[in-house]
Amino acid sequence: MRIVVTGAAGFIGSHLAERLLADGHDVVGLDAFTPYYDRTRKESNLRAAMASERFGFVELDLRTDDLAPALDGADCIIHEAAMPGLPLSWTDVAGYASCNVVGTARLLDAAVRAEVGRFVHVSTSSVYGRTATGDETAPTRPISPYGITKLAAEHLVAAYREAHGLPAVVLRYFSVYGPRQRPDMAYHIFIERLRRGQPLVVFGDGRQTRSSTFVADCVDGTVRAMHHGVVGETYNIGGAAVQSVLEVVDMLGQLLDVRPAIEFAPARIGDQQDTVADYHRAAAAFGYRPTTLPIDGLAAQVRWHLDSIAP
Numbered sequence: 001m002r003i004v005v006t007g008a009a010g011f012i013g014s015h016l017a018e019r020l021l022a023d024g025h026d027v028v029g030l031d032a033f034t035p036y037y038d039r040t041r042k043e044s045n046l047r048a049a050m051a052s053e054r055f056g057f058v059e060l061d062l063r064t065d066d067l068a069p070a071l072d073g074a075d076c077i078i079h080e081a082a083m084p085g086l087p088l089s090w091t092d093v094a095g096y097a098s099c100n101v102v103g104t105a106r107l108l109d110a111a112v113r114a115e116v117g118r119f120v121h122v123s124t125s126s127v128y129g130r131t132a133t134g135d136e137t138a139p140t141r142p143i144s145p146y147g148i149t150k151l152a153a154e155h156l157v158a159a160y161r162e163a164h165g166l167p168a169v170v171l172r173y174f175s176v177y178g179p180r181q182r183p184d185m186a187y188h189i190f191i192e193r194l195r196r197g198q199p200l201v202v203f204g205d206g207r208q209t210r211s212s213t214f215v216a217d218c219v220d221g222t223v224r225a226m227h228h229g230v231v232g233e234t235y236n237i238g239g240a241a242v243q244s245v246l247e248v249v250d251m252l253g254q255l256l257d258v259r260p261a262i263e264f265a266p267a268r269i270g271d272q273q274d275t276v277a278d279y280h281r282a283a284a285a286f287g288y289r290p291t292t293l294p295i296d297g298l299a300a301q302v303r304w305h306l307d308s309i310a311p
């Protein structure tokens, strides 16, 4: 198949591109290198995929560029590109709205014109709101501009499916971790501070829970959904175990052989309290089973961090 991956230079998109290439597909990666974090980091994310003859990369912005040439002949689009992360979304609503809503609308429009056979839309547990502990029928009450723009994008996908028959599937990822994790994400920051012998800042009491998803499991769920997800359905994609933030910090301390010093700060506006993925629907529909245990996934991220970020 010829598969277009948007956001291919990002954390998850770059892993996904590599997995699709390993599965024998032709992959076209699209990315605008938005300044959310360093361009050189995104270029290094792309390096392995770039080595494949079956990978083509187009630098373009979904908000403004002509998308038709890049989608020509595509069997499937997997839409990873977005402005991610919650805190910045309070101060750059326009940036989030333009990338996550306008960019998605333009991509959907181009996908209909290109008559792609499959559109996999990547969304987030943030659409649920303060707690995300139920299944996909739980109410969507996002509490950050990020979550609101991602929910708006889901509605656009549904509208294009209804109005234009776009064969779309929606995935809601629950926080993803592993090698190449974005530098603004908690585990990345924790590892860097522990490595430097600096205290960690934990927002809230640290007892908030997460069923974080190792990136290879998340990618596996995405590929399975591409092949077997039911058009019109929405699936939670989450991790293998539930942990509190303090348990993760403890594990990272063991892996780095340091005793973490923790400073507690008030919970940030828009932070989620508990996000525990119920992924039964994905398990039933396409056999999704996250298999990476936190200690193994965190060890892989620590190894990557020490080799690539702080050699």
Ligand SMILES: NC(=O)c1ccc[n+]([C@@H]2O[C@H](COP(=O)([O-])OP(=O)(O)OC[C@H]3O[C@@H](n4cnc5c(N)ncnc54)[C@H](O)[C@@H]3O)[C@@H](O)[C@H]2O)c1
Pocket (backbone or CB within 6 Å): 006, 007, 008, 009, 010, 011, 012, 013, 030, 031, 032, 033, 034, 036, 042, 060, 061, 062, 063, 079, 080, 081, 082, 083, 084, 085, 098, 099, 103, 122, 123, 124, 125, 150, 172, 173, 174, 175, 176, 177, 182
């Ligand atoms: N990382 C997580 O824990 C997590 C959790 C839930 C959902 N998600 C979703 O997964 C997807 C990937 O997230 P990530 O963590 O890999 O983020 P990332 O920032 O590493 O990757 C996103 C990529 O999209 C690109 N992009 C953004 N706007 C663009 C535009 N207008 N045109 C072209 N390219 C554009 C960026 O340059 C970036 O390389 C996002 O849709 C995000 O909302 C991520």
